[in-house]
Amino acid sequence: MHVDVVIVGGGPAGSVCAAKLRKLGRSVILLEKERFPRFHLGESLLPQSLYILDDIGVLDEVRDRFIWKYGARFHDDRDGRKARFVFANAFDEKWPHAFQVERSKFDELLLRHASKLGADVREGWTVKRALMQGDRVVGVVAKDPEGKEHEIRATMTVDASGRNALMAHATRSTSKIPKLDKTAFYSHYTGVPRPDGELAGDIDIVIFEEQPRDKITGAWSGGWFWIIPFKGATTSVGAVVASEWIKSNRHKGGPDEMLQAAIDQSTTATDLTKNATKQWPARVEADYSYRVGRTCGDGWVSIGDAGGFIDPLFSTGAHIAMRSAWKVSDVIDAALRDADPSEARFADWVQDTRTGVETFIQAVDAFYKGPLLEYLFAENPRTVLRRSITSILSGDVFTSESIWIRDLRVRLAEMNAKAP
Numbered sequence: 001m002h003v004d005v006v007i008v009g010g011g012p013a014g015s016v017c018a019a020k021l022r023k024l025g026r027s028v029i030l031l032e033k034e035r036f037p038r039f040h041l042g043e044s045l046l047p048q049s050l051y052i053l054d055d056i057g058v059l060d061e062v063r064d065r066f067i068w069k070y071g072a073r074f075h076d077d078r079d080g081r082k083a084r085f086v087f088a089n090a091f092d093e094k095w096p097h098a099f100q101v102e103r104s105k106f107d108e109l110l111l112r113h114a115s116k117l118g119a120d121v122r123e124g125w126t127v128k129r130a131l132m133q134g135d136r137v138v139g140v141v142a143k144d145p146e147g148k149e150h151e152i153r154a155t156m157t158v159d160a161s162g163r164n165a166l167m168a169h170a171t172r173s174t175s176k177i178p179k180l181d182k183t184a185f186y187s188h189y190t191g192v193p194r195p196d197g198e199l200a201g202d203i204d205i206v207i208f209e210e211q212p213r214d215k216i217t218g219a220w221s222g223g224w225f226w227i228i229p230f231k232g233a234t235t236s237v238g239a240v241v242a243s244e245w246i247k248s249n250r251h252k253g254g255p256d257e258m259l260q261a262a263i264d265q266s267t268t269a270t271d272l273t274k275n276a277t278k279q280w281p282a283r284v285e286a287d288y289s290y291r292v293g294r295t296c297g298d299g300w301v302s303i304g305d306a307g308g309f310i311d312p313l314f315s316t317g318a319h320i321a322m323r324s325a326w327k328v329s330d331v332i333d334a335a336l337r338d339a340d341p342s343e344a345r346f347a348d349w350v351q352d353t354r355t356g357v358e359t360f361i362q363a364v365d366a367f368y369k370g371p372l373l374e375y376l377f378a379e380n381p382r383t384v385l386r387r388s389i390t391s392i393l394s395g396d397v398f399t400s401e402s403i404w405i406r407d408l409r410v411r412l413a414e415m416n417a418k419a420p
């Protein structure tokens, strides 16, 4: 069997890539090891993903099925400061909202859409390795649901296997991002109160003092909550803590006790969850951030989390996944047209993706180090800077022409250079 493109994984990256390539008329097989719907983290989306959902033809259905997110609210439990960023105030005014989604439903919708567009979607198929011809990847070896191995040959292989990062592990090109060795404890709750109207779908990011600040540097070790409301009565609650916190709280017990210990340290989280009911025992995700040095080669590319993952602080993962998938599809299409799927063709795409991702990394760094946190809560912030921050919170980092993003990149670099 030979197709134009084989895609490993049916998360947002894999499904968007499959849908876009089908729209471009390419033959696609998508292999997904799970059966959907399946649980996944990554529930808060960004406005800048909407043009991608629109382009592949699912935006109307997403608009119907999920709660609209108009802004992001930050709470600093250390001193009671609050700030709300409204996406309508971003520089790009075209996309004034995003969505909060149960990923089981969202990912299934995207996967079924790719299938409707003609992708050969196979659930319960696990890709074991890339198929090599010299240095070139020419497809994959995969196990079907009965455990039988198959060779699937393709001109291009797309690794969208998420944090399994098939190709990155095979090429040994992952590396840790310093100081982002965080851990998340999380569950879904019913009964978390939420405001009415447009505020109902906002994400709440709640900062709490998990460890005393460093007496000399003033550095903050970085504990925060996500509180993500879904359409209906369910709310996702997660605590993100540093490794030092784990060490000093490990004696308290398992994930449920750790999540509760974090809630006990936060007045806002305590208030929001005091009459709420946990739907299932808390789960844990640890030390999830990494860079990938090489995201393409002859006959293959890695997209989404398979190409690297940064801290979830600004809800960037699904956006990077869908944007990298959407953008690379055109490059793959051109490579197929010219019968030349060589590594060099992907250089601009690699640069474009990296520039955006590194902007997010700089912002996350400046937040944990402190300076960006202070800007978020500044009492009289300059209008331009506030719009720049709102734009970055909207996911608008993949533009290199705008003056505001160039200016913001310089500022973030300065903040990080000065901070301890």
Ligand SMILES: Cc1cc2nc3c(=O)[nH]c(=O)nc-3n(C[C@H](O)[C@H](O)[C@H](O)COP(=O)(O)OP(=O)(O)OC[C@H]3O[C@@H](n4cnc5c(N)ncnc54)[C@H](O)[C@@H]3O)c2cc1C
Pocket (backbone or CB within 6 Å): 008, 009, 010, 011, 012, 013, 014, 031, 032, 033, 034, 040, 041, 042, 043, 044, 045, 046, 125, 126, 127, 128, 160, 161, 162, 163, 164, 166, 184, 285, 288, 303, 304, 305, 306, 309, 312, 315, 316, 317, 318, 319, 321
């Ligand atoms: C604590 C935490 C909180 C987060 N919060 C947010 C958030 O609020 N907003 C946000 O945007 N992002 C968030 N993220 C990130 C988000 O989860 C990911 O960035 C996003 O899911 C990436 O999409 P993807 O398609 O690249 O990978 P995935 O969604 O992981 O999909 C990969 C798919 O590949 C399949 N697969 C893996 N290996 C194989 C194989 N060998 N063969 C076949 N199939 C395979 C998997 O089953 C999976 O379905 C969070 C992440 C963490 C850790």
